[in-house]
Amino acid sequence: MSLLLILLKEQFFSRNKYLKFDTSRSSQTNLLLPSELLIALHRISLEECELKTIINATSICFNERSIYTHDILAxxxxxxxxxxxxxxLFMRTVLQTFSLYPNMVGFIMTILQRLIMKQVWNQARIWEGFIKCCEKTQPHSFPILLQLPSSQLKHILQITSELRKGLVRYIHSMSITQxxxxxxxxxxxxxxDLENIAPMSSSNPT
Structure with missing residues (x-):
């Protein structure tokens, strides 16, 4: 593990209950794994540490690309x-992961599906990040958006014209059965919106 990550762990060990060594491990493995460190940083209470400090700490992790590979981030x-x-900070980490590893988009879609199952709209900040992630990952996110309850999907269609336009075109391409x-x-x-697409589509040269 790089010196930066070692220093990062030492900085947080003394005051944060989540960053503790696992004493059940042998002396040779008595270290936090890279995945454990990043998870622990997300679990630090804002009563214990300022959000900006935690963000800076997670940024150090993401800068260590040789350590925080796509497998570790998954x-x-x-x-x-x-x-x-x-x-x-979960959605921030999801977006950073996609920025570093765009080929993980399929995996990120499974994360978005899981968030829907957990009713992500009940956490305002996470919901905001969910919508932003759907914008960044379109058109892959269109099938995910259609899994939302109608009230939540209507909310998204009302607040983001970019996703609305893309989703309308996606629906327009569907069969009647779909x-x-x-x-x-x-x-x-x-x-x-659907009716306005039809003339535009038919006027395009084949």
């Missing part, structure tokens, strides 16, 4: 998404 995200409530699974309230909401 482990981190899988464990963090199961924590309730979801850690406040569209049948979409709530009627959503189809009614975007009915005019």
């Amino acid at each position: 482990v981190v995200l899988q464990q963090l998404v199961e924590i309730t409530p979801i850690p406040i 569209r049948s699974s979409i709530p009627s309230s959503i189809l009614i909401m975007i009915e005019d």
